[in-house]
Amino acid sequence: xxxxxxxxxxxxxxxxxxxxxxxxxxxxxxxxxxxxxxxxxxxxxxxxxxxxxxxxxxxxxxxxxxxxxxxxxxxxxxxxxxxxxxxxxxxxxxxxxxxxxxxxxxxxxxxxxxxxxxxxxxxxxxxxxxxxxxxxxxxxxxxxxxxxxxxxxxxxxxxxxxxxxxxxxxxxxxxxxxxxxxxxxxxxxxxxxxxxxxxxxxxxxxxx
Amino acid sequence: xxxxxxxxxxxxxxxxxxxxxxxxxxxxxxxxxxxxxxxxxxxxxxxxxxxxxxxxxxxxxxxxxxxxxxxxxxxxxxxxxxxxxxxxxxxxxxxxxxxxxxxxxxxxxxxxxxxxxxxxxxxxxxxxxxxxxxxxxxxxxxxxxxxxxxxxxxxxxxxxxxxxxxxxxxxxxxxxxxxxxxxxxxxxxxxxxxxxxxxxxxxxxxxxxxxxxxxxxxxxxxxxxxxxxxxxxxxxxxxxxxxxxxxxxxxxxxxxxxxxxxxxxxxxxxxxxxxxxx
Numbered sequence: 001x002x003x004x005x006x007x008x009x010x011x012x013x014x015x016x017x018x019x020x021x022x023x024x025x026x027x028x029x030x031x032x033x034x035x036x037x038x039x040x041x042x043x044x045x046x047x048x049x050x051x052x053x054x055x056x057x058x059x060x061x062x063x064x065x066x067x068x069x070x071x072x073x074x075x076x077x078x079x080x081x082x083x084x085x086x087x088x089x090x091x092x093x094x095x096x097x098x099x100x101x102x103x104x105x106x107x108x109x110x111x112x113x114x115x116x117x118x119x120x121x122x123x124x125x126x127x128x129x130x131x132x133x134x135x136x137x138x139x140x141x142x143x144x145x146x147x148x149x150x151x152x153x154x155x156x157x158x159x160x161x162x163x164x165x166x167x168x169x170x171x172x173x174x175x176x177x178x179x180x181x182x183x184x185x186x187x188x189x190x191x192x193x194x195x196x197x198x199x200x201x202x203x204x205x206x207x208x
Numbered sequence: 209x210x211x212x213x214x215x216x217x218x219x220x221x222x223x224x225x226x227x228x229x230x231x232x233x234x235x236x237x238x239x240x241x242x243x244x245x246x247x248x249x250x251x252x253x254x255x256x257x258x259x260x261x262x263x264x265x266x267x268x269x270x271x272x273x274x275x276x277x278x279x280x281x282x283x284x285x286x287x288x289x290x291x292x293x294x295x296x297x298x299x300x301x302x303x304x305x306x307x308x309x310x311x312x313x314x315x316x317x318x319x320x321x322x323x324x325x326x327x328x329x330x331x332x333x334x335x336x337x338x339x340x341x342x343x344x345x346x347x348x349x350x351x352x353x354x355x356x357x358x359x360x361x362x363x364x365x366x367x368x369x370x371x372x373x374x375x376x377x378x379x380x381x382x383x384x385x386x387x388x389x390x391x392x393x394x395x396x397x398x399x400x401x402x403x404x405x406x407x408x409x410x411x412x413x414x415x416x417x418x419x420x421x422x423x424x425x426x427x428x429x430x431x432x433x434x435x436x437x438x439x440x441x442x443x444x445x446x447x448x449x450x451x452x453x454x455x456x457x458x459x460x461x462x463x464x465x466x467x468x469x470x471x472x473x474x475x476x477x478x479x480x481x482x483x484x485x486x
Contacts, residue, residue, distance in 0.1 A: 003260065023368075023371030053369070055479065058283035144294060146303075147299070158373055162371065
């Protein structure tokens with residue numbers, strides 16, 4: 001379920017860009033000044049995005065089912081297996097997450113407690129699940145703004161829902177980059193354990 | 209050396225929180241030699257990467273090598289499947305939110321001149337309607353016939369399939385008023401399942417499902433934003449409805465046909481969703 005997310009998010013993002021190109025209106029602004037326009041022409045031509053709206057919609061409205069089903073199955077698994085206990089932030093998570101940040105930025109030398117996930121991971125991974133839910137809800141709001149107008153109104157109307165859907169995509173992309181960097185920093189053994197489900201731990205006294 | 213599942217008994221939840229495959233823990237946590245452990249791990253890694261890699265390659269190259277018709281056919285089936293699912297949630301009582309007059313976008317955005325490139329001759333314009341039972345040939349209506357129908361109005365958000373939207377005030381009879389006045393049908397259920405509309409020159413044509421075109425907010429419009437419809441917006445008569453994207457809201461209607469066959473649709477032929485329902 002975790003690994004399926006990679007190709008699914010990739011396809012949703014790619015087809016989403018094919019759709020977004022047809023009406024590219026968002027930019028990053030700070031104090032009224034435009035800092036970055038989504039997206040520069042070179043980005044589109046490099047990826048071969050222009051004039052593929054129909055194809056984008058075809059792909060987006062196919063992979064949305066897989067993305068949604070995968071998300072529901074994953075959340076159901078967390079709930080039923082009890083794994084959610086290791087994932088959801090607990091009392092004090094925010095404080096400890098700050099220690100994790102300091103430690104990882106090499107500001108503090110004190111190693112914070114590490115369970116299956118540390119407290120920063122608990123917060124971020126829980127947020128990612130909420131982002132997934134947000135993407136689905138804002139997606140429904142712009143896919144069926146009349147028949148599902150409840151969601152559209154909830155998110156502040158059609159144009160706001162499209163804006164929110166777009167920024168969730170940007171957040172997913174940002175998360176992906178940071179996430180991959182973190183996995184690389186965590187080392188090969190950690191990555192191997194993600195693939196195999198086991199990790200080799202040297203037992204006391206056993207020499208090589 | 210031990211082969212253990214990644215776990216940490218120090219963390220508050222303890223063992224039951226770990227992501228271990230429970231039935232494997234027992235057999236694997238026994239002590240084993242370095243060589244043995246390496247071998248097992250290597251085999252597991254190799255298996256994991258091989259399966260993952262093969263799946264990724266199969267996905268990418270399977271798609272690359274798939275003939276174009278198979279691809280298009282498959283994605284069209286997905287559109288049809290989505291149509292079945294979403295039209296099951298369609299309710300005529302679900303209305304698009306209305307906006308106050310100050311919110312109307314001015315000037316109104318013009319987009320698309322397909323089928324209306326030539327100037328329209330308003331004096332000779334008439335509406336041909338086909339597919340009405342017990343009616344030999346077309347029923348032919350003039351603008352006066354249309355103007356005699358009850359007048360409706362709403363200010364709603366017009367949505368283009370490209371992703372932009374504007375707020376427009378639409379005025380004219382409901383499509384369902386036309387059906388009530390000139391056909392024997394008394395409900396959408398009695399009608400053929402599809403409606404086809406086309407410009408007088410046939411250069412632009414759209415297909416509708418009867419449920420959506422009979423929606424109370426689907427109008428035959430002759431006034432837009434309080435003024436008589438201009439040529440660029442589809443004079444003398446156009447369709448407007450919050451139930452579909454703009455591509456379905458045909459300008460300068462010349463023909464309407466009630467039909468049992470799913471009608472041809474200009475943009476559906478270009479790969480867009482035939483239903484395009486909102």
